[in-house]
Amino acid sequence: DAGITQSPRHKVTETGTPVTLRCHQTENHRYMYWYRQDPGHGLRLIHYSYGVKDTDKGEVSDGYSVSRSKTEDFLLTLESATSSQTSVYFCAISEWGDYGYTFGSGTRLTVV
Amino acid sequence: QQQVKQSPQSLIVQKGGISIINCAYENTAFDYFPWYQQFPGKGPALLIAIRPDVSEKKEGRFTISFNKSAKQFSLHIMDSQPGDSATYFCAASIRSGGSRLTFGEGTQLTVNP
Numbered sequence: 709d710a711g712i713t714q715s716p717r718h719k720v721t722e723t724g725t726p727v728t729l730r731c732h733q734t735e736n737h738r739y740m741y742w743y744r745q746d747p748g749h750g751l752r753l754i755h756y757s758y759g760v761k762d763t764d765k766g767e768v769s770d771g772y773s774v775s776r777s778k779t780e781d782f783l784l785t786l787e788s789a790t791s792s793q794t795s796v797y798f799c800a801i802s803e804w805g806d807y808g809y810t811f812g813s814g815t816r817l818t819v820v
Numbered sequence: 821q822q823q824v825k826q827s828p829q830s831l832i833v834q835k836g837g838i839s840i841i842n843c844a845y846e847n848t849a850f851d852y853f854p855w856y857q858q859f860p861g862k863g864p865a866l867l868i869a870i871r872p873d874v875s876e877k878k879e880g881r882f883t884i885s886f887n888k889s890a891k892q893f894s895l896h897i898m899d900s901q902p903g904d905s906a907t908y909f910c911a912a913s914i915r916s917g918g919s920r921l922t923f924g925e926g927t928q929l930t931v932n933p
Contacts, residue, residue: 741920741921743923748829748925749925750824750826750909750923750924750925750926751864751909751921751923752923753920753921753922756920766920767922798863798864800863808854808866808869809864809866809921810866811863811864811865812863813861813862813863814861814862814863
């Protein structure tokens with residue numbers, strides 16, 4: 709997707725290890741979001757950011773932390789990965805916060 | 821708790837038919853209702869959106885119908901095509917305060933040729 713990239717695209721990790729996913733945007737949008745997608749649950753908000761160093765929790769934030777030191781980068785960290793965190797993770801950006809999001813292509817994370 | 825409920829989970833329609841996906845919400849403070857379309861291996865993409873001051877919005881073959889009193893909204897796809905086969909998500913947000921979208925569970929649409 710133009711203007712937003714996620715890395716890595718795929719990752720397999722072991723239970724108990726830390727994992728960091730990266731979201732990078734070139735649109736200079738203020739708002740950035742991390743969602744996870746699981747069958748039967750749709751997309752659920754993990755954390756979001758409304759500016760550099762300004763972040764807040766979403767509905768499924770336990771076990772996750774985020775950081776945003778620059779406008780263009782929003783990092784999601786799983787401090788100690790668990791099997792329940794196996795999921796597809798999507799980053800999204802938004803300019804005003806009240807219009808459509810632009811989503812990245814996702815990161816498929818498998819915790820074994 | 822799921823604040824936006826979507827149905828059906830899956831839908832099979834013949835080419836040329838009408839696809840209808842329904843959503844219901846609980847939070848009366850929601851004031852923005854978008855629909856997203858997602859193809860396999862891709863992120864969701866905004867399809868069409870509506871605000872609660874109108875009851876219907878149409879863009880090409882896609883129409884959102886909105887019923888504020890019933891707290892329901894639906895997506896209608898007219899003349900459905902095999903290329904419309906995808907997963908569709910409804911969502912809702914409060915525009916003030918960062919507009920965190922709350923999504924429905926998703927509907928997998930298959931349009932048979």
